[in-house]
Amino acid sequence: MSQEIKDILQAADPANVATINFGPTHPSTHGIFQNILKVDGEKIISSEQTVGYIHRAFEKLAERRPYNQITPITDRLNYCSSPINNIGWEMTVEKLIGVDIPKRVQYMRVIIMELARIADHLICNSVIGVDAGALTSFFYPFSEREKIYELYEEMSGARLTTNMGRIGGFERDFTPVFHQKLQSFLKTFPKAFEEFDSMLARNRIFMDRTKGAGPISAERALSYSFSGPNLRAAGIDYDVRVMSPYSSYEDFDFIIPVGVNGDTYDRFMVRQEEIRQSLRIIEQAYKNLPEGDYKADLPDFYLPAKSDVYNNMEALIYHFKIVMGETELPVGEVYHAVEGGNGELGYYLISDGGRTPYRLQFRRPCFIYYQAYPEMIKGLPISDAVLTLSSINVIAGELDA
Amino acid sequence: MEKQNNQEYLTAVQAAFGADVLAHEEAFGMLNIEMTPSRIHDAIQWLQQHQDLSVNYLTNIAGVHYPESVGREFAVVYQLHSWKNNLRLRIKGYLPKENLHIATITDLFAGANWMERETYDFFGIIFDGHPDLRRILNMDDMDYFPMRKEYVLEDATREDKDDRFFGRNNNEL
Numbered sequence: 001m002s003q004e005i006k007d008i009l010q011a012a013d014p015a016n017v018a019t020i021n022f023g024p025t026h027p028s029t030h031g032i033f034q035n036i037l038k039v040d041g042e043k044i045i046s047s048e049q050t051v052g053y054i055h056r057a058f059e060k061l062a063e064r065r066p067y068n069q070i071t072p073i074t075d076r077l078n079y080c081s082s083p084i085n086n087i088g089w090e091m092t093v094e095k096l097i098g099v100d101i102p103k104r105v106q107y108m109r110v111i112i113m114e115l116a117r118i119a120d121h122l123i124c125n126s127v128i129g130v131d132a133g134a135l136t137s138f139f140y141p142f143s144e145r146e147k148i149y150e151l152y153e154e155m156s157g158a159r160l161t162t163n164m165g166r167i168g169g170f171e172r173d174f175t176p177v178f179h180q181k182l183q184s185f186l187k188t189f190p191k192a193f194e195e196f197d198s199m200l201a202r203n204r205i206f207m208d209r210t211k212g213a214g215p216i217s218a219e220r221a222l223s224y225s226f227s228g229p230n231l232r233a234a235g236i237d238y239d240v241r242v243m244s245p246y247s248s249y250e251d252f253d254f255i256i257p258v259g260v261n262g263d264t265y266d267r268f269m270v271r272q273e274e275i276r277q278s279l280r281i282i283e284q285a286y287k288n289l290p291e292g293d294y295k296a297d298l299p300d301f302y303l304p305a306k307s308d309v310y311n312n313m314e315a316l317i318y319h320f321k322i323v324m325g326e327t328e329l330p331v332g333e334v335y336h337a338v339e340g341g342n343g344e345l346g347y348y349l350i351s352d353g354g355r356t357p358y359r360l361q362f363r364r365p366c367f368i369y370y371q372a373y374p375e376m377i378k379g380l381p382i383s384d385a386v387l388t389l390s391s392i393n394v395i396a397g398e399l400d401a
Numbered sequence: 402m403e404k405q406n407n408q409e410y411l412t413a414v415q416a417a418f419g420a421d422v423l424a425h426e427e428a429f430g431m432l433n434i435e436m437t438p439s440r441i442h443d444a445i446q447w448l449q450q451h452q453d454l455s456v457n458y459l460t461n462i463a464g465v466h467y468p469e470s471v472g473r474e475f476a477v478v479y480q481l482h483s484w485k486n487n488l489r490l491r492i493k494g495y496l497p498k499e500n501l502h503i504a505t506i507t508d509l510f511a512g513a514n515w516m517e518r519e520t521y522d523f524f525g526i527i528f529d530g531h532p533d534l535r536r537i538l539n540m541d542d543m544d545y546f547p548m549r550k551e552y553v554l555e556d557a558t559r560e561d562k563d564d565r566f567f568g569r570n571n572n573e574l
Contacts, residue, residue, distance in 0.1 A: 052538035059523070060547060064554040095429060225459050225512030238458075243487055333428045335480060335489065337460075348463055348480065363461040363480075371515040400538060 016040050024053055028131055028386045031396035035373075035385075042381040047374045051367075055400040062360040066325025067093050068167060068301070070360070075161035077364060078398040081120035081341035083112045083152065083164040088338035091246060092347040093167050096334045097301070104292035105169040106248040107285045111182070112155065112164060113247070113338070114278040114285075118189075119148045120341030121229070121271040121278075122196075124393040128268050129200050131390045132209045137199045144192050147185050154178040168302040169295030186283060193279075197272055210265040214376040214388025221262060224372040227365050228343025230392050233270045234262030240339040251288075252281045264384075264391040300327045325355035342366050342393055366398040405453060405486045407432040413454060418444055431489050438477070438494035442504035445479060445492065449509055458482040459506070460489065462516040464524035468550045474498040475526055479506070496526065505531040523548035 022035040029035075032053040038045045058073050065073070074085035087109050094101060122141040129137040149159040154177050155170065156162045165171065174182075200206045216226075221234040231238055237256045241249040257273035259266025295302055303322055308315035321327060331353045337346035346363030369392060376392075377385040410432055415422050421444070424435040436444055448456035460480040467474055473495035482489050494503060505528040506513045517528040518537040525546035528534055536543060545552065 052540075055538040057547065060552075060554055220511070222457065223511040225461075225510060238484065243484070244489075333431075333433070333491075335429075335431060335460075335491075344460070346460060346480075348461065348478070350465060359463070359465050361461065361463040367515060367519075368461070368512055371512065 013040070017045060022047075022382070022385065024050070028390070030127060030390060031394065031399075033389070033394065033396065033399075037382070037385070039382065042383075044377050044380055044382065044385060047377060047385075049370065049373060051370065052400050054396050058362065058401045059360055062357055064356055066355050067329075067357070068322065068325075070357070071165075072161065072163050074362075075163055076397050077362060077401065078120070078341050078345070078366070078395045079160060080123050080395055081116040082160065082162045083116040083156075084120075084338060084340050085345065086162060086164045087113055087247070088336065088340070088345055089347055090165055090167050091338065092334060092336040092349055093301075094296075095336050096330060096332060096349060096351055097167075097298075098330070099168065099296050099298055101169065101247075101296050102292045102294075103248065103290040105294060105296065107289050108170060108174065108294065109165070109247045110249065110252070110285045111282050111289075112152075114282045115148050115151060117278045117339075117341055118275050119145050120393075121275050124341075124390070125200075125268055125271050126196070127390045128210065128264065128387065129206070131386050132206055134200065134203075134206065137196060140192065140196045140199070144189055144196075147181065147189070151178060151181055151185065154181065166295070166302055168298035169293070173294040182282075182286065186279070186286070190279065193275060201269065201272060207265060209383075210268060210387060210391070211263060212261070213264040213380065213384040214391065215261050215263040216372060216376050217262060220372065220375065221369075224369060226343070226369045226372070228340065229267055229270045229274060230262075230369055231343065232256060233259035233266035235260055240337050240344050244337065246336070246338060249281075252284050254278075254281050264387050267391045327355075329353050329355075337363065340365060340398075342395065342398065343369070362401055364398045364401055366394050367401070370394050370399055405483075405488065407488070407490070410454060410488065410490060413451070414444065414448070417447060428491075431491060433491045433493060435493045435495065438496055438503050441477075441479070441492055441494045442506055442509075445481065445506055446509055448481065448483075453485075454483060455485040456481045456483045456490070458484060459510040459512055459516075462513060462520055464520040464526055464548065466524060466549050470495075472497045475501060475524060477503055477520065477526060501526045502529050503527075504529050507531055522546070525549070 017038055017040050020037050020039060022037050023029040024032045024034040034050040035047050037047045061073060062070050071086050071089055074089045075082040077085045122145055126138040126141045152162050153159050154175055156164045216234055218234045218236050221231050235258050237258050239256045254277040257270050259270050299318055304315035304318050309319045329351050331351055333350050335346055335348045337344050343365030348361040349357050350359040352358040377388055407427055411425055414434060421437040421440040422434060426433050448454050460482050463478040465476040475496045477494050479492045505517060517531055520526050521534050522536040522539050523546060
C-alpha cells in the first residue's frame with residue numbers, strides 16, 4: 001500500500017464514513033454482484049463482496065449427469081467464451097479414458113478456442129471503454145463478435161451457450177460456409193480491430209482514467225492464485241497454453257504479452273495484444289489444417305451417425321448405450337486445465353467408474369481472483385472501482401458456478 | 402538446474418515428513434501424496450519455501466465426501482503447482498466425520514481464503530485459523546452442507562426411473 005493511500009485511510013473521520021451498496025444490480029457491475037463499500041467522500045476505505053447470487057450448484061448437478069450431459073453445464077460458466085469451457089471438459093474426459101485425438105481435431109479445436117478468446121476479450125475491453133465513458137467503442141466490436149457467433153452457429157447451431165463439440169472431436173467437420181466465413185473474418189477483422197484499438201489504446205482521456213486504477217503487484221497476484229490476463233498484466237507470463245500445452249498449442253508461434261503495473265490500463269493492453277496473438281494462432285492453424293477425420297475413433301462415446309442408427313442394429317445399440325450413459329469408464333482422478341478467457345480453467349474429475357462423475361470440481365479463475373478486489377480498490381475513488389471491476393472481467397456465471 | 406520429477410518430489414517429501422506420508426500414487430502423471438491432516442499445513446509451507454521444489458502456486462482446494470470409508474469420510478485435496486519444475490501435485494488429507502478440522506493455509510496463500518470458504522460451505526470442513534470462515538455461495542441461514550452425498554439431487558421417491566436397474570443406490574447412503 002502506497003503512502004498516499006495510507007494517509008487517506010488514516011485521515012478518514014469516522015463521522016464522515018458512509019456505507020453504501022454497489023450492486024447487486026447496478027448498471028456498471030455487469031452482472032449481479034454486491035459490494036458493500038465504506039466510503040469517506042469518494043474514497044473507498046474498505047469493501048466486502050457478496051457472491052453466489054446465481055449459484056446453480058453445477059458441481060452437485062454434475063454428480064447426477066452422464067459425461068456428455070455435463071458439456072451444457074460448462075457453457076454456463078464463462079458464457080463469453082463457452083467453447084473453451086466445452087472443449088476443456090471434453091479434453092478432461094478424453095484424458096480419463098485415454099484416447100488419441102486426430103491432429104485435425106486438435107487444430108480445429110485451437111481455431112474455435114482462439115475465436116472464443118477473441119470474442120471474450122473484445123467484450124471485456126469494450127466494456128472497460130464503456131465504464132470509462134466511451135460508449136461508441138462498445139458498439140464497434142459487436143459487429144465483429146457477431147461474425148464469431150455466426151461461426152459458432154455454423155459449427156454447433158447455437159450462439160451463446162454453444163455445447164460445442166463432442167467427447168472425441170466435433171459433431172461435424174468445418175462446413176463450406178464456415179470456411180468461407182472464417183476466411184472473410186480473417187481478412188476483415190484485423191482492420192476493424194485496429195480501428196477499435198486506435199479509439200482507446202493511445203486515447204489521452206482513456207489512459208488518464210485507467211492508469212493506476214486497481215493495481216496489484218506481481219507478488220500479491222501470485223499469492224491470490226491469479227491467472228490469465230489479470231496475472232499477466234501484473235508482469236508474470238504464466239499461460240497454460242505454454243506451460244502445459246494441450247491440443248497441439250506447442251505447434252504454434254505466439255507470444256505471451258505482459259504488463260508492468262497490473263492496473264486497468266495494463267489489463268486492457270494485455271487483452272488487446274492477446275487478441276492479435278489469437279489471430280496469429282488461428283491463421284497458423286487454419287493454414288496448416290491437417291487432413292483427416294473430425295472425430296476420433298471412439299464408438300463407446302461418440303454417437304454414431306443418424307443414418308446408421310436407423311439402418312444398423314449395432315449403431316442403434318451404441319446410440320442407446322451412450323445416451324443412457326451405460327459405458328464402462330476407468331476409475332481414477334484427473335486434473336486438466338485450459339487457458340480460458342480469464343485464466344486457468346481447470347476440471348478436477350474423480351471417477352469411480354460409474355455413469356456420472358463421483359466428484360467434479362471446476363477451478364474457476366473468476367472465483368479465485370475476485371477475492372482480491374477489496375485490496376485492489378482500497379483508497380481509490382468509486383469511479384475507479386467500477387473500472388477495476390470491469391477490467392478484471394468477473395463473469396457471474398463463472399464466479400458462482 | 403535439472404527439472405525435478407515426481408519421484409524426486411516424493412523422495413524429498415518422504416525424507417522430510419517420514420511417517421506422516423501415509424500413501425502415494427501417480428494418477429494420470431500427477432503425484433498424489435496422502436498425509437496426516439495435521440501436518441499438511443507444514444508440508445505445504447515447506448514445499449513453498451524449498452529452494453528446488455519451489456511449489457509457488459496454489460491451483461485449488463477441493464473437498465470430497467466418501468461416506469462409505471469409515472474414519473476417513475472427508476478428503477481435503479490441495480492441488481499445487483511448481484512453475485520452476487512445471488510439476489503439479491496433489492496433497493490429500495482424510496478426516497473422520499466426527500472431527501472435521503484442518504489448519505488453514507491462508508497464511509501461505511492469500512487465495513486460499515475463498516477456496517476454503519467454498520469447501521466449508523459445501524462439505525462443512527472447518528479450517529482452523531481461517532480469518533473469516535463463513536458460507537460463500539449458499540445463503541447464510543442454510544443448515545446443511547449440500548455437497549455431502551446424503552443429499553441426493555433428484556427426488557428419491559420418483560417412480561419414472563428405477564434406480565435398481567442401473568446399480569444406483571444413492572438412497573441408501
